[in-house]
Amino acid sequence: MIIRYASSGDLSEIQHLWALGFPGEEEFSRIYFRDYFNLQNTLIVQDRGKLCAMLQVFPYLLKIGRRVDRVSYIYGACTHPQYRGRGIMRFLFANVERLRRTAGDAATVLIPQERRLFDYYRRLGYKQGFFIKNSQWTIRPGNRSDVNLRQAEYKDVERMNALYEHNVRLTDGFIVRLRDDWLKQMALFRATGGDVFYLDRHGECAAYGFVSEKKGLPWIQEGCAMDSKGLSDLANGIGSAYGREQVLLSTCVSYGESGEPIGCIKFLSSERPICFSGYMNLMYN
Numbered sequence: 001m002i003i004r005y006a007s008s009g010d011l012s013e014i015q016h017l018w019a020l021g022f023p024g025e026e027e028f029s030r031i032y033f034r035d036y037f038n039l040q041n042t043l044i045v046q047d048r049g050k051l052c053a054m055l056q057v058f059p060y061l062l063k064i065g066r067r068v069d070r071v072s073y074i075y076g077a078c079t080h081p082q083y084r085g086r087g088i089m090r091f092l093f094a095n096v097e098r099l100r101r102t103a104g105d106a107a108t109v110l111i112p113q114e115r116r117l118f119d120y121y122r123r124l125g126y127k128q129g130f131f132i133k134n135s136q137w138t139i140r141p142g143n144r145s146d147v148n149l150r151q152a153e154y155k156d157v158e159r160m161n162a163l164y165e166h167n168v169r170l171t172d173g174f175i176v177r178l179r180d181d182w183l184k185q186m187a188l189f190r191a192t193g194g195d196v197f198y199l200d201r202h203g204e205c206a207a208y209g210f211v212s213e214k215k216g217l218p219w220i221q222e223g224c225a226m227d228s229k230g231l232s233d234l235a236n237g238i239g240s241a242y243g244r245e246q247v248l249l250s251t252c253v254s255y256g257e258s259g260e261p262i263g264c265i266k267f268l269s270s271e272r273p274i275c276f277s278g279y280m281n282l283m284y285n
Contacts, residue, residue, distance in 0.1 A: 003095050006042040013051040014042065021078025031191045036184065045092050052083035053092050062107065064173035069106035073283055093124050101268040111263045111285045121264050130263030130280040131253040138246055139239035149237035152198035152208060157182045159205035167224040170254040173278035185282045199234050206230035209238055210282060219248040222281050252279040
C-alpha cells in the first residue's frame, strides 16, 4: 500500500468513496466539492492502484492563553467498505501525524461524525478536547424595540469575530477564525439551506447565530452573545422568524460548566497541557 497526496486523476474515485462514507448528504457534497474541496489537502491510501482510504488536512490556528500554534484539522476520513477492519485508517493517521509533527504543528484535531467514533479515535491517541453546551429554548413571543435581528452580512464579520473571541475566552483554548473562515462558513450555510443571523443592539453586535435544522426544529448550531439577554433575544427572534415555539441552541462551554464533546485533539509535541477543554465548531461539520 502507498500513501500520497491526491491528484486530478483521483477525483472521481474520491467522490465515489465520499458518497460511500457519507451517504445522504448529496447536496452538501455537491457544494463542498464544487467550492471547498482541495486536492492538495487530500491524502489517499492505494492498494494496487485502488483507492481504499482518504482524509483531508486543513491548516488552522489554535490559541491557548497567549500562545497561538499551528494545528491540522483532519476532515472527511473514510475507508472503503471492502478495506475496513484492516488498520488502514490507523496507518494513514500515523503518517499524517508524522508529517504534521515534522512540519511543526502542535496538534491534530477533528470532529467525529458520530458519537460512537469518539471511542475509535481514543484508541488512536485522541482525547475529547472540545465541548459545547446544548439546550432547547421555548420561545417567548413579543417584539423588542431595542434589538434588530437580520441576516448577517459580510461587513459584520469583524464584529462577529470579536463576539466569538469574547465568548470563547474562558475556555482553555479555541480555534482562531480568519476572515476567510467566516466567509466560507457563511456561504456554505446559506448554500445548503441554512441561515446566518445578526442581532443588532444600539449599533453593536449583541449576538449572532448559524442556523440549520435538527429533529424538525431550528438549530442554532453556534450561538454567541454579548450577555444572557442577547442570547435570549437571539433564540426568541430566530424562533419567531421560523414560526416555531422551540429552538435548539449550541454554545461554547466556559469554566465550571458541563458540556458535550464535539471534537478531539492529539498533541504532537512534549509541550502539552495536562488538561484541555476548548472550543471548535463550524468546520464543515
